[in-house]
Amino acid sequence: MDGQAQIVVERVNHTYRPPRGRPVLALSDISLDIRPREFLALLGPSGCGKSTLLYLVGGFLPIEAGRILVEGKPVAAPGPDRGIVFQHFALFPWKTVRGNVLYGLERQGLPRPEREKRAQAFIDMVGLHGFEDSYPSQLSGGMRQRTAIARTLAIDPSILLMDEPFGALDAQTRSLMQTELLKIWQRSPKTVIFVTHDVQEAVYLAERVAVMSARPGRVKAIVETKFPNRDPSILRSKEFVEKVDQLWNMVRDEAIKAQEATGS
Amino acid sequence: MENVAKTAVRYLPIVIVMVAWEAIARLNLVDTLALPPLSKVAAAWFDLMRDGELVSNGASSLYRGSAGLLLAVLIGGTLGMIMARCRIFDMLINPLVELFYPLPKSALIPVTVLWLGFGDGSKILLIFLGCMIPVTIGAYNGARGSDHALLWSARSMGAGSFRMMWDVVLPSALPELLNGIRTALALAFILLVSSELIVSQRGFGYLIGYLGSTGSYEGMYAVVLTVALLGFAVDRIYQLLMQWLLRWRD
Ligand SMILES: Nc1ncnc2c1ncn2[C@@H]1O[C@H](COP(=O)(O)OP(=O)(O)OP(=O)(O)O)[C@@H](O)[C@H]1O
Ligand SMILES: [Mg+2]
Numbered sequence: 001m002d003g004q005a006q007i008v009v010e011r012v013n014h015t016y017r018p019p020r021g022r023p024v025l026a027l028s029d030i031s032l033d034i035r036p037r038e039f040l041a042l043l044g045p046s047g048c049g050k051s052t053l054l055y056l057v058g059g060f061l062p063i064e065a066g067r068i069l070v071e072g073k074p075v076a077a078p079g080p081d082r083g084i085v086f087q088h089f090a091l092f093p094w095k096t097v098r099g100n101v102l103y104g105l106e107r108q109g110l111p112r113p114e115r116e117k118r119a120q121a122f123i124d125m126v127g128l129h130g131f132e133d134s135y136p137s138q139l140s141g142g143m144r145q146r147t148a149i150a151r152t153l154a155i156d157p158s159i160l161l162m163d164e165p166f167g168a169l170d171a172q173t174r175s176l177m178q179t180e181l182l183k184i185w186q187r188s189p190k191t192v193i194f195v196t197h198d199v200q201e202a203v204y205l206a207e208r209v210a211v212m213s214a215r216p217g218r219v220k221a222i223v224e225t226k227f228p229n230r231d232p233s234i235l236r237s238k239e240f241v242e243k244v245d246q247l248w249n250m251v252r253d254e255a256i257k258a259q260e261a262t263g264s
Numbered sequence: 265m266e267n268v269a270k271t272a273v274r275y276l277p278i279v280i281v282m283v284a285w286e287a288i289a290r291l292n293l294v295d296t297l298a299l300p301p302l303s304k305v306a307a308a309w310f311d312l313m314r315d316g317e318l319v320s321n322g323a324s325s326l327y328r329g330s331a332g333l334l335l336a337v338l339i340g341g342t343l344g345m346i347m348a349r350c351r352i353f354d355m356l357i358n359p360l361v362e363l364f365y366p367l368p369k370s371a372l373i374p375v376t377v378l379w380l381g382f383g384d385g386s387k388i389l390l391i392f393l394g395c396m397i398p399v400t401i402g403a404y405n406g407a408r409g410s411d412h413a414l415l416w417s418a419r420s421m422g423a424g425s426f427r428m429m430w431d432v433v434l435p436s437a438l439p440e441l442l443n444g445i446r447t448a449l450a451l452a453f454i455l456l457v458s459s460e461l462i463v464s465q466r467g468f469g470y471l472i473g474y475l476g477s478t479g480s481y482e483g484m485y486a487v488v489l490t491v492a493l494l495g496f497a498v499d500r501i502y503q504l505l506m507q508w509l510l511r512w513r514d
Contacts, residue, residue: 080422084416093513094435103418
């Protein structure tokens with residue numbers, strides 16, 4: 001198993017220690033293997049540590065206990081091999097849409113004409129043509145989110161860490177973006193970890209769905225969600241609806257637990 | 265058209281003061297020696313311009329002021345940002361900044377003269393020392409507020425430490441840094457003129473002192489008004505620059 005997994009998370013803990021206030025155990029003894037080129041969705045109640053797990057794989061937080069291997073090597077620092085779309089976008093407010101999308105390409109040392117062409121292609125892809133010179137403060141939440149997606153996809157990382165990347169989008173735009181993401185993933189296969197609250201989205205996009213328990217987070221169950229194709233028509237098929245139901249119940253149980261934990 | 269009217273209304277009080285000044289002086293309500301009529305002050309200004317006194321003294325003041333301020337912005341800005349990002353630096357430098365902060369910088373005038381003499385050097389040093397405080401504090405506070413997600417974002421796209429400073433920490437610090445520089449700008453004028461008044465053979469301050477002590481009060485007023493107007497203009501231009509640099513904010 002170890003040999004073929006692209007990302008190995010092994011018995012990892014994470015405790016937040018805010019300067020004021022008591023420590024928070026966010027992840028406890030979590031293990032997860034992700035195969036090369038796999039599309040894995042991560043479901044779990046709010047506050048269970050999904051973002052924390054992405055930050056650890058991304059190399060942004062120190063690993064205190066356990067280990068995380070990417071292609072066999074322990075994660076030490078962030079790098080452009082692991083592109084991340086942050087839950088709160090993390091766009092540079094002083095750069096325009098174009099400037100934000102260009103930034104990573106500049107750091108990769110792409111020659112100017114090539115990076116401008118590439119940036120434009122991804123801006124067009126997320127439907128922001130005409131807003132290239134707008135600053136993030138002049139955009140809606142969904143537009144900012146799409147800028148963040150374009151920025152990360154443009155550097156073509158082999159691993160994509162996406163933290164509720166379509167959370168701020170309306171149903172229509174969300175569906176278009178899902179299709180685009182699947183196209184990109186099929187064209188140049190990447191390993192994707194995709195955090196979402198939308199069970200249907202998880203089942204539709206992912207090959208496997210990992211359900212996390214309430215905080216402190218660990219993986220409660222992994223469900224295979226591979227379908228013969230990803231035609232939107234499968235959304236109404238019996239197997240699909242059943243999978244969604246099954247996962248929905250698991251997530252709901254954990255959400256209730258999370259509620260009770262904060263209530264007591 | 266509406267804008268012109270607005271501007272006119274805004275500067276109306278200044279016009280009123282100018283007219284009142286002229287009237288008070290002409291009607292001999294106060295001693296004309298203490299307050300010469302504005303028209304005579306204007307005439308004295310043209311005289312000072314013609315014989316080059318105003319320009320040559322102004323040039324050396326401007327040189328001292330901008331050199332001191334530029335050094336303060338470069339060194340103070342860098343220092344503040346490094347302090348915000350590096351705990352050891354913070355621990356070493358912060359107490360010094362706090363100690364130096366409440367000191368009236370004009371008290372340093374004799375000290376800087378003792379070190380560097382009566383020429384440009386002592387004025388530049390004084391302005392540099394005085395202006396460095398608000399610039400450093402602005403850069404420090406601004407840089408400390410920079411969002412860690414933006415730093416992460418830059419890191420993950422391949423930025424090194426220097427690039428993160430330049431691409432993320434500096435722009436994050438910019439709003440507060442620019443406010444600090446604005447305070448420094450006003451301080452530079454104060455320190456410049458007061459140090460030139462006390463110990464100098466050149467500059468606006470020297471000219472004010474010299475004209476005052478030789479009884480040419482019209483000329484003295486002309487220089488004082490020039491400095492005031494210059495200060496106003498510089499602040500205005502600076503505000504426009506600030507607006508442009510921060511145009512990305514909503
Ligand atoms: N900077 C922090 N300091 C202290 N505690 C934190 C910090 N960030 C997160 N936590 C805690 O860690 C836990 C996990 O947070 P995390 O952001 O990973 O959850 P999440 O699963 O992404 O939630 P959501 O779905 O709401 O985004 C939370 O309960 C939160 O209280
Ligand atoms: Mg989260």
